[in-house]
Amino acid sequence: MRTTTASLDAPFLDVTDPKFRFDSPAVAEARELSWYAKTPLGLLVLRYAEAQGVLRDLRFAPSGERYLALQGISEGPLYDWFVSIILHRTGDDHLRLRRLVTKAFTPRMMEGFRPFMRDRASQLAERIAARTSTTGECEFMDEFADPLPVAVMCELLGVPAEDYHLFRRWSTDVGLVFSFNLADVHTRAEAAVIGLYEYLDRLIALRRAEPRDDLLSALIAAEETGDRLSTDELRNLAVALVFAAHDTTRNQLGHAMVAFAAHPDQWHLLGKRPELATQAVEEVMRWAPTVPTTFRFALEDVQLNGVDLPAGSFVLVCAQAANRDPRVFPGGSRLDITRQLEAAHLTFGGGPHYCLGAATARTEIAAALSVLTSRFDPPSHAGPVAWRAPTGLYGPERLPLRFTVREK
Secondary structure, rough: OOOOHHOOOOEEEEOOOOOOOOOOOHHHHHHOOOOEOOOOEEEEEEEHHHHHHHHHHOOOOOOOOHHHHOOOOOOOOOHHHHHOOOOHHOOHHHHHHHHHHHHHHHHHHHHHHHHHHHHHHHHHHHHHHHHOOOOOOEEHHHHHOOOOHHHHHHHHOOOHHHHHHHHHHHHHHHHHEEEEEEEEHHHHHHHHHHHHHHHHHHHHHHHHHHOOOHHHHHHHHHOOOOOOOOHHHHHHHHHHHHHHHHHHHHHHHHHHHHHHHHHHHHHHHHOOHHHHHHHHHHHHHHHHOOOOOOEEEEOOOOOOEEEEEEOOOOEEEHHHHOOOOOOOOOOOOOOOOOOOOOOOOOOOOOOOHOOOOHHHHHHHHHHHHHHHHEEEEEOOOOOOOEEEOOEOOEEEEEEEEEEEEOOO
């Protein structure tokens, strides 16, 4: 990045430090000093207006190829998958895929899965409740946050229950591709892509022969003016959906419990007023996004608020900081599930690459919060939280919690 007088005055944040936190006071202080910070990777956009602007600006686009090049990776199964995912397509190619996926990923289909989401959440909550007569403690990620989205994701794709454990491992490892230190976990992420490809090739062949009422069958049947998804595109999309439907939701559920453990009054309020579930989901996602940053590359030379960015410059958009920007969200550092958002949070991104699965994630997390707040008093920590290292996808690895069954 070419530096200017303005860029020399910007604060520096080391987002690659394993102890770095995007919700730290240092990030909030940096946001108040400048609309961006310098990092070892490139510019980090901190304020809402500039962050939203970059996400909507067609002079910036995601690029899997350039991102992996920064990590020293230029070939292999993980490279082939990541470079080709819909998130990294642009222009007419991106629009074509998005139209076809939207044909299959309909609100009606998602609404049909709502009872399954609530039933599975209730089953998992009952297992936790059954232990309250002893310690009342659970490892929330293992016992709720992981198995719920895995079951929903597998149900969506038509994966049989006996194979849930495979997808639980693969989808977690695929998400490691967003690590800022990918070289350390590259082998795990690549093995997951290989395993998923082999499994999904067989499943796609089965659904072509015998379609069912699931998303994979709908993707196979999706058509737009005679155009259909190829087998390679189906496989690539399915792996992306596996990762997106599981790991992002898993981490967001973990963030929600950490947030409510620190704000028990908000948990009590939701338990008394379940109609606030939709607002609670939006507020938790605003306050503690599981995707704290989104990357973009400049497609041409760009001047952004006085900073010169040559073509190819790497830019990180920090949803975590932008979502709490007091210029847009008054009192944004406070969690308030009654908040009426006047601007959309940036957790699902923005512009042409806005998350296709946003409605599904919202519905699933709302179901989980409704079940948990109706069954339990606010969670409290039963041990230290183990967090992932800084990454584009962030959340608890381990979250020991203590629950007490709510008195009726």
